[in-house]
Amino acid sequence: MIYRRHGKTREKLSIVGFGGMRFKNIKDRETCVGMILEAAKLGINYFDTAPKYFGIKSEQTFGEAFKELKKQNMPFYSSTKTFETTEKGIRKELDRQLKRLGLDAVDFYHIWSVTSLDNWRKRKRDGILDTFVKLKEEGLIRHICVSSHLIGDDIKELLDENIFEAVLFGYSAYNFSIRHKAFEAIKQYDIGCVVMNPLGGGIIPQHPDIFEFIKEYKNQSVVEAALHFIFSHEKITTALVGFATIDEVREAVHAVETFKGADAVHINKIKSEATNSFGTLCTGCQYCDNCPVEIPIPKYMEAYNHKILYNSNKTILDRLKWHWDIPKEIAGTCIECGQCEEVCTQHIPIISRLKEIAEL
Ligand code: SF4
Ligand code: SF4
Incomplete structure (x- = not known):
């Protein structure tokens, strides 16, 4: 496994993280917990969940796995999120989350899913930042993070707040162009960066024909190629993969083992070929994003x-x-x-x- 410094948090995260939103059968608790433990044995140390993944079942599943990891003295980082905005609401939710996860503190606690700057301004008016700072001072969360679907200048504006220690957003060989601006702020403020949907939310493995051009060599799988694309970005600490099965965990770990470092020529080739290969797919370049009636x-x-x-x-x-x-x-x-x-x-x-x- 490869580990990278997670920006100013200075934590060392595995370059593949375990996303807990896609378990094949969350009711089969034993198998799901087993997957998490196996992933930890293979070197994955970043585990991400949320209070609405399979209801509260994802957090409960991680809670069971964390108990076992603690027993076995195995290191791990927890990550979860909140949609709550008021101090009262956040405290109530965090209290429940800590109980479900069996932890005294959440390592990476996210202001969840900022979808527009208006939405962000409203959360700020509700005092979300002050609450997060207090929770950190009280030792209930260790790092203040944000997850977002913002794109272009908006995501940069969000990160320019310079309050976040880490950010989580979608990024892949399929949509890389919509968030490249984020990396300006990430670099400037040394923000840790975890990317979700590195496989385009399943689009890449389900359409190997369209994504043939991302492969480094003919017999490579598009999954491996897509993960190498993410690993090649020096400002991305971790590719967060939503695992459904143990085989998917092993496939991602295998991709780490075959990663030989960034190949700038290949990455540039992917970026320039994407325009031709996507046919009538929108590549998210945002050249059109100037509509007089403000249609996004x-x-x-x-x-x-x-x-x-x-x-x-x-x-x-x-x-x-x-x-x-x-x-x-x-x-x-x-x-x-x-x-x-x-x-x-x-x-x-x-x-x-x-x-x-x-x-x-
Ligand atoms: S619609 Fe066209 S210009 Fe607009 S983001 Fe998509 S590809 Fe770019
Ligand atoms: S009004 Fe319609 S045609 Fe004009 S820029 Fe907006 S979306 Fe495009």
């Missing part, structure tokens, strides 16, 4: 990608609701000025896709 076009087009890849309208709606937290109706406010289509690097028929989304 890249977010809608990213959601539409899921229809192309999975041939299902429902995936668009799920993506808008659960990932981007924006209503489909805004798509219907387009005045068809055409400005976005003129600049789209992929020549995507944005207007008709927006109409389709609005009509769903």
Whole structure:
């Protein structure tokens, strides 16, 4: 296993982390706990959960595994999150989480899923930052972190608060272009960076034909290639993989073993070929993100990608609701000025896709 310093937290994290949101059968507690223990034996030391993953079952499962890891004197880091914003709400939730996890403190506690700057400003007005600082002073959390779906300048603005010790966001060979700005702040403030969905939320392994171009050699799996893409980024501490089975854990650990260091030529080739290889998929470049009626076009087009890849309208709606937290109706406010289509690097028929989304 390879370990990296997690920014200013100075903790040493494994470059693969265990995400607890995709267990194949969470009711089979013994198997799930076994997966976590096996991952720890293989060198993974970062374990991430949340209070709404499988209800509270994910946190409970990690709680059982942590008990065993403590018994065996094996080192591990815990990571979880809260949607609560008020001091009262956060304290109540954290108290429950610590009980479920069987811990005295959470190592990495996240302000969960900042989806817009407005949403962030509201949480700040509720006093979320002061509460997190107090919790840290009281020793109930060890590091103040944030998870976010913001993109472009917005994610940089969030990180420019310079309060966060670590950040968690989605990043992969599929959508790397939407968050490259975050790394300016990460570098400037020495913020630890964990990335979720390094396999594009399953898109990469499910579409090996589309992602053939990310491979370093012919017989390599796209999973290994996608993880190497993440490992190659020196500012990313950990690729957080949501494991469903023990085989997936082993596959990710194998990818660490075969990683021989960043190959700048190959990474640049992936970045330049992505534009050609994605066909009519939105690459998230954001050139169109200047709509006169303020439609967040890249977010809608990213959601539409899921229809192309999975041939299902429902995936668009799920993506808008659960990932981007924006209503489909805004798509219907387009005045068809055409400005976005003129600049789209992929020549995507944005207007008709927006109409389709609005009509769903
Ligand atoms: S065509 Fe519609 S979505 Fe595109 S910039 Fe104009 S108003 Fe916005
Ligand atoms: S310009 Fe085209 S490819 Fe780039 S974000 Fe907008 S819709 Fe997507």
